[in-house]
Amino acid sequence: MPLPNDEKLLALSQDLLAQFHKIFGEFPGFRPAHAKGIMLTGEFKPSGTAASISRAQHLNQPSTPVVVRFSNSTGLPLIPDADPNANPRGFAIRFMLAQHVHTDIVSHSTDGFPTRTGAEFLEFLRALAASDPANLSGSPLEAFLGAHPAALAFVQTPKPTPASFATDTYFGVTAMKFLNAEGKEQFGRYRIVPAAGNQFADEATLKEKPADFLVDEIVERVGAAPVVFSVQLQLAAPGDVVDDATIHWPADRPVVELGTLTLTAPVADTEAQQKQIIFDPIPRTDGIEPSDDPLLELRAAIYLMSGRKRRQA
Structure with missing residues (x-):
């Protein structure tokens, strides 16, 4: 997949990557954000209503193989899983449609995003890098959050540490447009809900946890029984804003189930595979x-720029 020809977009992408490296340091072979993770394999089976929402291949065939990656926030490959800065967690899903043909979902465990545009996000990261989070008074970050209510709301949203990667709910950051066989259009946002329910670790328990407890736990869990999620879609109503990741739709908007995601095994060479795979937030499938x-x-x-650099490391 080639990079876009938009020079401003590419320059902003480079600036954001440089800012991540300034905050976290540069670790060749690892992602600049969500550096620490683990990959698993499984399958997706669509629900009976999925085809009425979209004609996409994986929502209409009986089942589709998947590869997924759970991850911690930050660009630190060795961040302890119990560190509060490791939230929100990431969850990326690749639907393997054919050889070299796939579509992805990229989600994280906090509903929403702090800024509407990339330029605002760069401003947010620069303010973060120039501030002491423990002493915000008079800092660039305090000024930024005071001028950007959506970013303040995102920062203040509780981000508890899950007891397992398998016991957290994950949200698609941006809305997508779904088209069914009749051409009917419907905007929606992904939700990925654990069959085990939401379960979080309390602070006292976290103090006793080893650095890799979430990574180790998901391997042990999937070795004992399949890990199951419901892939859902919150549907937008006419007039809802669908081009701004900071805006939440009303809670009464309907949520439909697209299908069941069943994870059955860890990827054997997870370190090498994490280095190679480049997830794509744009669906690129009919x-x-x-x-x-x-x-x-x-x-x-x-993702593409950092992924190419990661592969060369």
Whole structure:
């Protein structure tokens, strides 16, 4: 997949990558954000209503193989799983449609995003790098959050540490447009809900946890029984804003089930595979199209640029 020709977009992507490295340091072979993770394999089976939402291949055939990656936040490959800065957690899903043909979902465990545009996100990261989070008074970060209510709301949203990667709910950052066989359009946002329910670790328990407890736990869990998630879609109503990741739709918007994700085994060479795989936030498959959210093209460029560099490391 080639990079876009938009010079401003590419320059902003480079600036964001440089800012991540400034905050976390540069670790060749690892992602600049969500550096620490683990990959598993399994399958996806669509629900009976999925085809009415979209004509996408994986929502209409009996089952589709998947490869997924759970991850911690930050660009630190060795961040302890119990560190509060490791939230929100990431969950990326690749649907393997054919050889070298796939579509992805990229999600994280906090509903929403702190900024609408990439330029605002760069400003947010620069303010973060120039501030002491323990002493915000008079800092650049305090000024930024005071001028950007959505970012303040995102920062203040509780981000508890899950007891397992398998016991957290994950949210698609941006809306997508779904088209069914009749051409009917419907905007929606992904939700990935654990069959085991939401379960979180309390602070006292976290103090006793080893650095890799979430990574180790998911390997042990999937070795004992399949790990199951419900892949759902919150549907937008006419007039809902679909191009701004900071805006939440009303809670009464319907949520439909697209299917069941069943994970059955860890990837044997997870370190090498994490280095190679480049997830794509843009669906690039018939039946699902990107919205006009400005974050999508930017995130896709950043993922591709950093992924190519990661592979060369």
